[in-house]
Amino acid sequence: MDWIYWLQLIHTAVFFFASGCVLYVVYCGLAGRTNTFLWTSMAVASLVGAANFLNGFECPLTTLIYHLAGRRDIADIFLPDWFAQLIMPVSAVVFSFGVVLVARNHYRARAMADAPESEHLPKS
Numbered sequence: 001m002d003w004i005y006w007l008q009l010i011h012t013a014v015f016f017f018a019s020g021c022v023l024y025v026v027y028c029g030l031a032g033r034t035n036t037f038l039w040t041s042m043a044v045a046s047l048v049g050a051a052n053f054l055n056g057f058e059c060p061l062t063t064l065i066y067h068l069a070g071r072r073d074i075a076d077i078f079l080p081d082w083f084a085q086l087i088m089p090v091s092a093v094v095f096s097f098g099v100v101l102v103a104r105n106h107y108r109a110r111a112m113a114d115a116p117e118s119e120h121l122p123k124s
Contacts, residue, residue, distance in 0.1 A: 011061040012078040018048045029101025
């Protein structure tokens with residue numbers, strides 16, 4: 001086995017980990033949860049996005065695999081090519097949706113905390 005195979009395997013593992021982080025952000029946004037894992041997941045997804053952005057909208061692992069192979073016509077990840085092409089655009093939209101939900105929940109929680117006690121009581 002060569003380095004390209006191992007990098008493809010690592011790239012696939014990083015993809016599944018980062019995707020799990022993105023989905024966890026959406027879950028927390030929908031469920032109204034806030035915890036350390038949420039903030040860690042948001043940081044991981046943001047760092048992956050920043051790395052891709054700084055590398056010309058291409059994953060640095062993809063660039064490394066293509067560089068080592070000396071060509072760009074090989075797979076950089078163990079996923080179908082049509083799926084791999086959609087990873088960043090779809091992940092960005094899903095992550096943004098999750099961040100909006102988390103921000104909404106955070107805003108609502110702060111508004112509830114700042115509201116007078118009488119506004120928390122049920123109306124008779």
